[in-house]
Amino acid sequence: MELASSSDVSEIEVVSPIPVDELRPWLASLATTFLDDSEGDNFDRMHEMWRREWELVRSWGVRANGRWVATLATEQRTISIPGPDGATVDLVADALTAVTVSATHRRRGLLTQMLSESLSSAKDRGEPFSILIAAEWPIYGRYGYAPASLASNYTLFTRARERLLTTGDVGSVRQVDPAELGEIAPAIHEACRPLRAGGVDRPGDWWARRLGLKGYQPINHGKTPNYILHESDGRPDGLLRWAGTKEFELNGELGAVSVADLITATPAAYRNLWAYLAGLDVVGEVTLQRRPVDEPIRWLLADGRALRQTYTGDDLWLRLLDVPAALSARGYCGSGRVVLDVVDDDTGGYASGRFLLEAGDDGAECRPTTESADLRVSHRTLASVYLGGFTLRELTIGGSVEELTPGALLRTESLFATTLPPWNATGF
CATH class of the missing domain: 3.30.1050.10 (SCP2 sterol-binding domain)
Incomplete structure (x- = not known):
């Protein structure tokens, strides 16, 4: 489908779906607006990731004089919602992503045209609501989205690690390679996700893309991650992805690490993977992003102030359709x-x-x-x-x-x- 803007029929066209042979320039427009690489190795890897699952994406874009100046995509995702007796149930939702408008074409109604079509399509498909993670707060309210969950960032200061964690056993923790983790990570995540409402699934090749499996080349900004597995009675129930962000020095200055994933399906896995993080040698700070606002580990620390909540803000936004x-x-x-x-x-x-x-x-x-x-x-x-x-x-x-x-x-x-x-x- 191609529609012309009422403001300038000869210049601007709204296109949906985006042909796969137009994916590369469409992604370049997306990357530019999001301050990412629009060429080079990382961009090539991003293009390949999108290309391999492009048929699953519902896509829109705006061309001006043959050049992409706006992008939008949605996909079907499963999310946990509150269920009976404190449990959760799953519901399929429309997930909005890749929303950009070039700085050269703002305030021309391009986002309104794309998002109006997107929401109408989701409604027609019977999806009860649409979700997104907003790059900026002011944009999406006029389209009916509202913040529905919060997330927090934390820093754990581990200098007194011998006394920091009052419980935990790292004997059930081991390092694994990406291939082994790729076999079991989907099941661990699906066991963890229903423990709270708001958990969005990781379908298809999500893990393969992150771990560099099935021919994918991962996009790593910084050092290569380390992969840690937790097992209870021989059954995997927790995983950890972390990478170093700061070197330690021989003068006694400690290093720092950043956690990309801490996923646990049992209390034992939660305690023991935190104990592993608290016990890392030559590390003084562990940072974690997009964590629960009520991170329970504080109540297991000998000094609760060793865990600092550095940011709390909106995460999932939701637009009711039915x-x-x-x-x-x-x-x-x-x-x-x-x-x-x-x-x-x-x-x-x-x-x-x-x-x-x-x-x-x-x-x-x-x-x-x-x-x-x-x-x-x-x-x-x-x-x-x-x-x-x-x-x-x-x-x-x-x-x-x-x-x-x-x-x-x-x-x-x-x-x-x-x-x-x-x-x-x-x-x-």
Whole structure:
């Protein structure tokens, strides 16, 4: 499909899907906007990664005088959402990625054209919501996306490592090569992902691309990673990817390492891999990114201040497309009944309507209704509380929640409560 911009028919065209023979220049435009390499070895590797799975990508782009000036892609991903009794369930979602507009073509409505088509397509496919990881906060609200989970970065200061970790056994930890890890990493991640809401899957060749398997050449910025496996009773249940970021010096100055992945399916794997990190020789600092906001390891440290939370910010954003489907799929805390008047004035207006939500021991059902509403809520606020990352009361400050029936806000907030904050370890 090719559509012309109403502002200049002869110059600009919106294209979807992107032909595979146009993938390389399309990616060059993407890389340039994201301050990445648009040529050279790393770019060649990125092109090969995209090319090999291009048929799975739903793609859009804008050409101006034959040159790509905007990009957008989506793919089908599976995400864990709150389920019954503190567990989670999986739901298929639209995942938005690779969104760029060249600085030469801003404020011409190009993103609106692409994203309007993208959201409409996702709605037509029956995907209940769309997710993304936003490069910048202000961009996506007008399209109906809202922050739905947080993530934190940490630094662990390990100088007193002999006394730092009060528990842990590194005897069940061993170093492995990429090939061995590639065989078992998918299963470990899929065992870990359901432990919290917000976990996005790693389908297809995700691990092969990262580990340099199946003919892929990995894109490593910095030193080659080290791969660590944890086993309990001979069964793999945890993995770690880390690389050095700072050399140690003979004058006593210690080095530093950065953790790319810490994935654990059991408490033992969690404790023991942290114990391994705390015990690394000639290392004074261990940095970790995109971790849970409530990282539990603090409660196992002899000195909780050795773990410093250096950043906390929005991670997953969510755009509701089908409120009855999304709310019916979710689990709730206890039983209850509430009528929600959902206001959606953003692109598409997909979430607008009045809906009856009934939750009980046998699950939940959400459907349109003409009953009087108990709570009026913006669709962005509903998206923010969907995974359990935020509460209705903390979002009332923005004026997006109006209690129409006394007590309805507290009842609804109690229904949406989760035992743990959501967490996603996977970029896309």
